Amino acid sequence: MPEQNPLAPLDPAQPTGPTGPTDPVEPVETVGPSSPLDLAEGDPFGPHNLPYGVFTRPGHGYPERRGGVRLGEFVLDAGAAAAALGSPYVSLLAQPTLNPLLAAGRTAWSDVRRALTAWVTVPAHREVVEPLLHPLSEVTLHLPFEVADYVDFYSSENHARNVGRIFRPDAADSLTPNWKHLPIGYHGRSGTVVVSGTDVVRPCGQRKAPADPAPVFGPSVRLDIEAEVAFVVGVPSGMGTSVALSDFREHVFGLSLLNDWSARDLQAWEYVPLGPFLGKSFATSVSAWITPLEALDAARVAPPERTHPLLPYLDDSAESAADEPGGYDLRISVAINGHVVSRPPFSTMYWTAAQQLAHMTVNGASLRTGDLYASGTVSGPGESERGSLLELTWNGRDPLDLPDGKRTFLEDGDVVTLSAWAPGPGGTKVGLGEVTGRIRPAA
């Protein structure tokens, strides 16, 4: 349930958002501290944020999916607001998925965002908008767009080095020779991308320890998480063409937290030579909320210094020089059963989302609206900044002490929650929608 800020009563002469003064209007009848438009100061889901999702209100006569925008602990029925306010954006917002909005392109994204900001901040709209804000506790959130292709990268140097040290302790370099030359990635299963809150059934499969004479079958005994950030493609591109670094924001609409659940025992036995398959394909959880890139302008940071020269299509020094740094300063938290076990810093990622997009298309592969690509596990340099249990427990050697007992890998009933915030304009925080999921026993 929402927290209300009693220090911020309605004052129609003082717009709370960035849209500036409007014509004076008659004060509307206030509903006191329970108005969803009166957010606590510093609410990370204030009008400076406005992430998009898709919701139903099954108990309230709204069984159809509809586009929504989060404000505090409420969701605005965005399509209904557009219709009530005579906005031309009804066709983009009153839809069962965000795909039409994603496909509309950067100018439309800006225009819609500007309109939404006004709807939730300009007092003249209050009477119309307020009844269209529903408590999150009363809605069901759905996968907000139709996932086209899903790609997972491997772009944290700290993560890649940790994995190298764990699995190839005798190698001269913990990174593979290609790692600093291209953002390594692979395709995942888009059909099992699920929205935050979906239970995850422990997968079964084959595993074989090196000393075992033959593989055995059963529920995974090394079920893990990967804390990641995913980017959502809006505007498609054609086969045979590539997307330049500088065109990143023409194609990518926004981002979301993502948990790339991983069965390490299945993965270890299957992945040579063609990469991860069943160790990943059973479930991938994304947030119900897509944060538009425009909400994260204040969070942009330069990526780490490049230690190897980059081929021109990946060389982002010009973009950074032009005040278009490719990194994002997202502060992620990983909690198991409510206990924070790690705080991975996204700003440490070596490869940026713009580089990933340029690489993914440099061979002429096309983009579709709804393509989703994830960063790979986010791990910082610190021991408490690692984005997987594989790393946090050093492959099970060093169990975590949780209030409810020790953990190497996930146990049935565990609830994993990723959350994050980023610096917003004027010292605000921009909250990212959480990703949570509970482990159910194997079928």
Place this chain on the structure above:
Amino acid sequence: MPEQNPLAPLDPAQPTGPTGPTDPVEPVETVGPSSPLDLAEGDPFGPHNLPYGVFTRPGHGYPERRGGVRLGEFVLDAGAAAAALGSPYVSLLAQPTLNPLLAAGRTAWSDVRRALTAWVTVPAHREVVEPLLHPLSEVTLHLPFEVADYVDFYSSENHARNVGRIFRPDAADSLTPNWKHLPIGYHGRSGTVVVSGTDVVRPCGQRKAPADPAPVFGPSVRLDIEAEVAFVVGVPSGMGTSVALSDFREHVFGLSLLNDWSARDLQAWEYVPLGPFLGKSFATSVSAWITPLEALDAARVAPPERTHPLLPYLDDSAESAADEPGGYDLRISVAINGHVVSRPPFSTMYWTAAQQLAHMTVNGASLRTGDLYASGTVSGPGESERGSLLELTWNGRDPLDLPDGKRTFLEDGDVVTLSAWAPGPGGTKVGLGEVTGRIRPAA
């Protein structure tokens, strides 16, 4: 253009198909040897085959996509036929994709096929059906269904051993340790699955020979093919459940030839540790025609003898004992610019499509209508039975002699065509729709 058989004139008293005699009807006015219903004897696309596709007739006032069925060198406008004949299957056939038919399930698949067989063989239907058969030369064929997830396997032992010998000549075993225990697979890019006839632009990307100091960027210089067979999922399955070997035909609708174009130089540099990505994702070509499994019952064969014991979920000895052998005797031909360079036998595949499906879902991954999964390169034991140029030229060491010059890998302008047939009922042949594509120069 179609070849007609002058020895098989229209005789309404003698049905040409397996549906048997019907009520005598008035002889319809024949159009002589040009009737598309009068196929040459032994036509591999006769009424015993009836693969499905999607077509338009842009030059003839039919710009909308519609489901079609191939008969000889003609396509039947199946939705129009269903409507004209008062069939209840209009809703499955008069659609812009095959997805509704795919989703309808095995009983519906059989019922529709039985109806179609009657429409093209029973003389009473001739007057209605004949005008709805359009020459293939007058139609445009489209990707026949919406591809959900695309998975590529690696299920030919001959291919896997050839690749092992080429790339790991010093290894004790040319197969990786997992190969005989599970069908190795990985996800590909469904957004770049294209229909036969689509040009393929030579991809650009990074490559690095072991002796090179750093990677270089440019058009692939080792562009290859992979001759494969792809299976099309019709009936979905839920997350957290698996599909047993014995349920294969409840979920899989049919199969198609597939060319998994591969840039070997890009692939070699990128694929460790997470598998193929840009080396494959630029294009994958499938036939315009999906052959229903029911048309291939006479082609079912036992797979090769298993040399290693299989875990129960993959053990298909019971299925084979129950006259449900998992292999298919498909005789593939690979031609470059019309010159046949290889004849890979699909019957030699170690892992069957049923095993691939069981494996793909054993971790609880769900299936969607339109999921496409391919066999991996089909290579037989013989030198002229290999399904890739990598193997046919032994990684470029032994160029092929073609009428238009030597080939190691593909050159711009080359046209690659995969075709195939399978044994049909009563000594007939069942033709598979070809897959063809021309290489265009890099962008």
